[in-house]
Amino acid sequence: MIEPGQPAPDFTLPDQDGKEVSLGDFxxxxxxxxxxxxxxxxxxxxxxxxxxxxxxxxxxxxVHLVGVSVDSAWTxxxxxxxxxxxxxxxxxxxxxxxxxxxxxxxxxxxGVSARALVMVGPDxxxxxxxxxxxxxxxxxANLIFDALDQQRAA
Amino acid sequence: xxxxxxxxxxxSGPPEQGPDDHVRGxxxxxxxxxxxxxxxxxxxNELLAGAPVRRVFRHFPMTSKxxxxxxxxxxxxxxxxxxxxxxxxxxxxxxxxxxxxxxLWQRARELGLDLERFESDRRSDAxxxxxxxxxxxxxxxxxxxxxxxxxxxxxxxxxxxxxxxARLGCT
Numbered sequence: 233m234i235e236p237g238q239p240a241p242d243f244t245l246p247d248q249d250g251k252e253v254s255l256g257d258f259x260x261x262x263x264x265x266x267x268x269x270x271x272x273x274x275x276x277x278x279x280x281x282x283x284x285x286x287x288x289x290x291x292x293x294x295v296h297l298v299g300v301s302v303d304s305a306w307t308x309x310x311x312x313x314x315x316x317x318x319x320x321x322x323x324x325x326x327x328x329x330x331x332x333x334x335x336x337x338x339x340x341x342x343g344v345s346a347r348a349l350v351m352v353g354p355d356x357x358x359x360x361x362x363x364x365x366x367x368x369x370x371x372x373a374n375l376i377f378d379a380l381d382q383q384r385a386a
Numbered sequence: 387x388x389x390x391x392x393x394x395x396x397x398s399g400p401p402e403q404g405p406d407d408h409v410r411g412x413x414x415x416x417x418x419x420x421x422x423x424x425x426x427x428x429x430x431n432e433l434l435a436g437a438p439v440r441r442v443f444r445h446f447p448m449t450s451k452x453x454x455x456x457x458x459x460x461x462x463x464x465x466x467x468x469x470x471x472x473x474x475x476x477x478x479x480x481x482x483x484x485x486x487x488x489x490l491w492q493r494a495r496e497l498g499l500d501l502e503r504f505e506s507d508r509r510s511d512a513x514x515x516x517x518x519x520x521x522x523x524x525x526x527x528x529x530x531x532x533x534x535x536x537x538x539x540x541x542x543x544x545x546x547x548x549x550x551x552a553r554l555g556c557t
Contacts, residue, residue, distance in 0.1 A: 277451075278531040278543075284450040286525060289395060316450040370543075372528030377395035 233336045233348065233363050240352040241334035245300070245322040248308035253298070253322055255356065262295045262359075262383075263352045264376055266319070267337050269344040269367050271303040271311035279347075279370045284317040286373045293380060298322055302329050302344055337363065347371070351379050359383055393519065398526035400539035403442050406516075408471050413438040416554065417536040419524040420444070422459055423452035426545050427533045428479040433546060438555045443475065445520040446532050454485050457508075459517040461490050464508035470497050 234240070244254040255263075268279060283290075283297055290297060299321040303311070308321035324331045324345070332338050332345040339346050347364040349371055360379040362371055401417045403409065416439045420427035434441065445462075447455035458478060465474035477493045478485065484492075494504045507513055527536070531543040535550070542550055 278448075281448050281451045282525075282530045285448060285521070286395065316453075370530040372397075372530050373525050374395060374397040374528050377525075378397050381394075381396055 233346075233361055234350060234358050236358050236360055238358050240350070240356055240358050241331070243322075243331040243334070245324055245331060246305045247320045247322055248305055248312050250305050253320065255352070258296055258352065259356065260354045262293075262354060262380075264290075264295060264297045265335070265350040265352065266297060266299045267332060267335065267345040267348040267350065268299060268301050269339070269342065269347060270301055271307050271321075272314070275368055275370060277315060280315055280317050280319055282370075282373055283376075284315075284319060286376075287319065290376065295376075295380065300324055300331065300345065302332065339367075349376065351376070351383075353383070393522050393526075395522060395525055397528065398523070400536050400541070401442075401444065401523055401527050403440075408443040408466065408475075409440060410472055411437065411440050413440050413555070414537070415440050415442065417442045417444060419446035419520075419527075419529045419532060419534045419536075421447050421452055421455045421532040422462060422475070422478050423455045423482070423485055424448070424532045425482055428482050430533045430535075430545050431476070431479045433551060433556060434554070436556075437551075443471075444524060445517045446524040446529055446534070447517065447521060448532060456517065458485060458490075459520075460508045460513050461494075461504075463513040463516050464504050464510075465494065465497065465499060467507050467513075468499050468503065470499060473497050 240255060242255050244252050247253050297319050299319055302324050304325045305323040308323055312321055329338055337346045337348050347367050349362045351360040353359045362375055364371055403415060418441060445459040447459050449456050462471055462474050465471055494501055535542045535546060
């Protein structure tokens with residue numbers, strides 16, 4: 233997994249509407265990349281829903297949240313509507329998992345991403361990274377706030 | 387007591403019973419984070435009925451998934467101000483198909499609540515604040531799904547399985 237202090241690997245991926253989103257779009261802001269294994273698995277459903285509940289609070293702190301999985305933009309569109317969330321979802325679909333691999337989060341056995349959170353600072357450097365011990369362990373939103381507080385204290 | 391707006395969102399330990407929690411039953415403490423528009427929570431309520439445990443209910447409305455969740459939480463708090471929290475809680479869980487305003491009025495009438503007071507209370511800042519405080523305590527405890535039960539400080543997400551139910555003395 234990518235480590236704090238390393239430059240975040242650049243990416244350009246389509247979101248759920250097919251619009252290209254790049255790491256550079258978030259320059260000067262804090263970005264949290266939410267890597268998750270798969271759209272429509274019950275576990276992810278709760279994860280993005282709970283982050284959606286605190287999105288206003290994160291935005292107030294200038295933090296942007298973006299989901300990433302190997303599903304296609306079309307699937308992301310349906311998934312986002314099904315969940316009722318506004319968090320943009322990026323399709324690491326073709327070449328499959330290339331960005332996930334660059335972040336060191338590839339799960340070779342299942343051909344999906346590990347469940348992980350990566351916080352990228354305004355300067356494009358990784359500030360914090362958390363990988364769930366297992367795909368069924370959902371990192372709580374509290375961990376994001378902990379990481380933000382640590383950033384502020386540092 | 388700090389207001390929700392000054393409460394941080396960072397990690398806390400597992401939740402403990404607070405002075406103004408909704409509590410019922412006697413026995414080991416079970417702190418439950420739940421959403422009143424959540425079928426899995428309704429099921430859990432059914433499974434835990436009559437269990438020899440001290441149940442603490444905390445609101446964890448997932449509004450993106452359940453658009454009525456926060457409104458129902460506010461209604462339950464308004465009922466609580468008339469001493470009928472658990473009555474409305476059980477009423478909502480027993481029939482998840484009727485959760486809109488006219489149904490709430492009907493339920494409040496059936497419980498013998500002062501409807502006018504119920505209406506103003508459920509829209510009050512104090513009630514919203516009370517629900518928000520529960521929600522934030524859940525975020526701080528790392529809750530990511532409803533229901534989540536905390537037993538002996540350990541989180542159990544989802545509808546409790548046979549093993550946990552046996553441990554809680556449910557038969």
